[in-house]
Amino acid sequence: MLKRLLGKASPILGHRSDWLGLCQLCRQPCDEQALLCHWCLQTLHQPLCRCRLCAAPLPEHIKAEEQICGRCQRRPPPWQRLQVIGDYLPPYPTLIPRLKYAGQILLAPPLAHMLADHLDLAQPPEVILPVPLHWWRQWRRGFNQAEELASTLGKITAIPCDNRLIQRTKATPQQTSLSAGQRRRNLRGAFQIAPHAYRHVALLDDVVTTGATAGRLTRLLHESGVERVEVWALCRTLRHIKPG
Numbered sequence: 023m024l025k026r027l028l029g030k031a032s033p034i035l036g037h038r039s040d041w042l043g044l045c046q047l048c049r050q051p052c053d054e055q056a057l058l059c060h061w062c063l064q065t066l067h068q069p070l071c072r073c074r075l076c077a078a079p080l081p082e083h084i085k086a087e088e089q090i091c092g093r094c095q096r097r098p099p100p101w102q103r104l105q106v107i108g109d110y111l112p113p114y115p116t117l118i119p120r121l122k123y124a125g126q127i128l129l130a131p132p133l134a135h136m137l138a139d140h141l142d143l144a145q146p147p148e149v150i151l152p153v154p155l156h157w158w159r160q161w162r163r164g165f166n167q168a169e170e171l172a173s174t175l176g177k178i179t180a181i182p183c184d185n186r187l188i189q190r191t192k193a194t195p196q197q198t199s200l201s202a203g204q205r206r207r208n209l210r211g212a213f214q215i216a217p218h219a220y221r222h223v224a225l226l227d228d229v230v231t232t233g234a235t236a237g238r239l240t241r242l243l244h245e246s247g248v249e250r251v252e253v254w255a256l257c258r259t260l261r262h263i264k265p266g
């Protein structure tokens with residue numbers, strides 16, 4: 023239903039030739055390569071000081087090495103870093119569902135560029151691991167939005183992507199309507215990690231909501247020998263991420 027509604031509301035952008043020269047947000051004529059006009063690109067930026075573990079906004083004056091919020095100091099999440107552009111606030115609730123559910127994969131490169139601009143890569147990971155979809159969902163959708171983002175991000179950062187390391191072995195119901203506890207139960211046995219020798223990886227997803235998927239994968243990656251897991255996403259939701 024959502025797919026149909028979004029599909030009607032906005033033309034499918036699967037190829038460059040589908041682009042009508044209008045900004046994908048405000049529909050004003052624009053000649054920007056990024057498919058979004060200069061003004062709308064500005065609205066995507068959220069330059070804020072953020073907690074290194076949950077990306078909650080913090081006061082500006084905090085030093086980089088002390089950027090851990092009170093909640094994460096008490097109950098740190100399983101991963102070693104969460105990096106996002108910002109909170110899931112407009113215009114992201116317009117753009118990200120179009121990328122995921124309306125097949126507008128041409129939106130992936132500008133969003134990946136925006137994420138790259140916000141990443142701290144002082145200690146870059148060895149590999150980018152997009153969170154996989156189950157093959158059935160990927161087949162129905164025709165693509166995995168996390169792989170599309172990873173592909174552009176890999177080119178910008180020169181960090182390789184590995185789309186095969188994590189396999190989704192169980193088709194789980196859509197997580198959007200589930201509570202954090204239900205999401206965690208839902209994910210048991212959902213993933214497998216292939217043998218590897220990575221020590222520092224970046225898991226990439228479009229949005230980190232409760233952190234259930236990222237938390238589950240982080241634990242599996244740690245069990246498989248990874249020492250440092252970063253989670254990268256376009257946005258986080260405003261709820262605090264519960265350690266799981």
Ligand SMILES: [Zn+2]
Pocket residue numbers: 045046047048049050058059060061062063
């Ligand atoms: Zn615009």
Ligand SMILES: [Zn+2]
Pocket residue numbers: 073074075076077078090091092093094095
């Ligand atoms: Zn935090």
